[in-house]
Amino acid sequence: MPNPALFGVAVGGLVFVSLGAAACPQGGPRARAEAIALRRQMDELRRLLAAAEKDDVLSSRHVAVGIRQELVRDLVQLTLPLEAAVAGQIAFRLETAEVAFQGGESRVTMRGRARRAATPEALADLTVMGGIHGVRMAGRGGYLSARVALDRIEVRGSGAEGARGELVERLVEQVGGTGLTSLAEQIPPLEIPVRFERTLSLDAGTVGPISIAPARLALRVEVAEVVALDGRLWVLLDVSAAPQKADAGGAR
C-alpha cells in the first residue's frame, strides 16, 4: 500500500510544477536584464522624488552645475581611441562613446573591438557599459573632474567559428569584474571646464575716510550630490568662505 503522505507529496508536487510552468514568465535574459535596470532606476527615482520634496535635490542650499550629456560624450570621445591589453593576451580598442543622463542614472556606452594575440583573425565586437562616477573638485586648479566606471560587457564575435567562440569565452571570463575596473582606470579623468577659485583676496584700500585692511579668504567647494536627469548631470556643491591670514600682497 503506497504511503499516503508520500503519495500526497508526489501529486502535490506534480500539480505545483504544472501550475508553475504555466505561470512562468515568458521573457528571456534580455527582458530580465531590462526589468532589473528599470526597477533599479525606479528605486533611484523614488529616492530623488522624496529628496526633492524635502528640498534636498537641486535645493536652495547648493550651487548647481549642470553639464549636458553631449559635452560629457565629447569629453569621453577625446580619450578615444583607447587601446589596452588585458592579461597580456587580449587587445582592446575602444572607439566610440555615447552618454545618457536620464532617470537618475548616468550611462556611458563605449564600443570597439577586441582580438586575441594567438588568433588575430578572430575579432569580437565589444560594448562596454558603465556610468560617470567620482565627480570631485580636482587639483589646485579647482576644476571639476569625473571618471568613467565600467560595470558590464557585451561581446559579439566575428571571424572564424572556433577561434571566435574561444575569444568570446576568454573575454567574458577575463574582462568581467576586475578586468573592467582595470580597463576603466586607463580612461583618463574627464576635466569639466568649470573652475572655482580656492582663495579670494582683497587688496588694502582707502576711499575717503574709510580704510580697509587686506584680507584673504579660503573658499571651500565640495561635491555634495550628483544627479543625472533630463539630459544633464547635475553636480550640487557645498560652498562656504572662511578667513585666512591677512596678506599685504593679496591681489584680485
Added chain:
Amino acid sequence: MKALRRLAVLTALLGGGLFLYARFWMGPGPEELERLRRDHAALRASVERQLRRAGGVADAPESTLLVGVPARVAERVGAEVVAGFLREVTLSLHDLKVRKEDEVRATLLGRRTLGRFSLALALAEVRARLRPGKPRLSFAGDLVRVALPVTIAEGSGRGRLRFQWDGRGMAGAVCGDLDTTLQVAGTVVPGTHTLEGAFRLSTEGSTIVARPEFGEVKVRVPIEPSRETWNAVEALVSQRSAVCRTALRAADLQEKLRSALGRGVVVTLPRNALAREMRLPAAIERPVDLPERSMHLDVRPSGLVVSPGRLWYGATVEVRKLTVDEEARGPSS
C-alpha cells in the same frame, strides 16, 4: 513504493529547478515589461517636473554648461565674504568742527538773560572701527540689491574746546566774560547704520562681474566726552565765585557740551566706500592643468538670468579633436 519515492524526489528537484530558473534566469513577460516601462516613464516625468520646479531650472538659459547660485547661498556666502573682507575697517576723521551758541535765561532774582555762551569744538582726529553685519540680498533683473548693516563699534577722538561766556546784567558784573580753551577727549558712541545699494551683474569673459552701485551716505558719529573732560569743565566752574558759579550752573555748561558732542559729527561716506567690484569665483573656462592634448575647446557665454530665487549663467561649450590642419598650425584656445 520505491517508484513513488523516486517520483517525489524528482518532483521536488523539478520544482526547485523551476524556481531557480524563474528567479535567476527568466525575465518578465511582454505585458509586465511594458507595464514596468510605463511606470518608469511616469515616475521619471514626475521627478523631472518636481526638480524643474524646485530648482528653477526652467528659468535657466539653454546652455551646454550651467551654473546656478541660489539666493540663499549668495546671501550666506556673501555674509561670510563681507565678514571676512571687512574685519578691519577704520573710519578716520580729521579737523572736524562743531559750534554751538545760545543765550542763557534763568531765574536769578527774577527771570532774566544771564549771558550768551559759545562752544567751539575742534576735533583734531576721530578714529573708529566699523563692523559689518549680515547683508540682505534680493535679486531683481541684473541687479542684486544689498542692505548692509554697519556698526560703528568703537573709537575715540581728541581735540580742543573753546568756551566763551559773555555775561549780561548781574551775572556779567559778577563773572565778567570768560574765554577759555580746554583739551578734550572722548569715545565714539556705538551705533548701527544701514548702507543700501546694489551690485550690477554682467557677463565678462568666462565669469560674472558684479559692479557696486552705492551712493554717498551721511552718518552721524556721536562722541561721549571722557571723565577728564568733565573734570576740566567742572573745574572751570568751581573756580569761580559763588554767584558766578550759580550763573554758570544755570547756563548748564556740562549739558550744553554733552548735547553738542552727543549730536555727533556728520560724516559723508563716499560712493562705494565699502564695496568693491567682484568676480564670481566660478568660471566656465578651459582646464589649464591638462597635459598637452590635441583638442579644440570653445567657450561662449550664453547668458545670465537672474530670477527671484536663483542666478543662472551658462556657456555653450564645444569640444573636439583638432583636425590635422589645425594640429599643424598649432592648438587653439
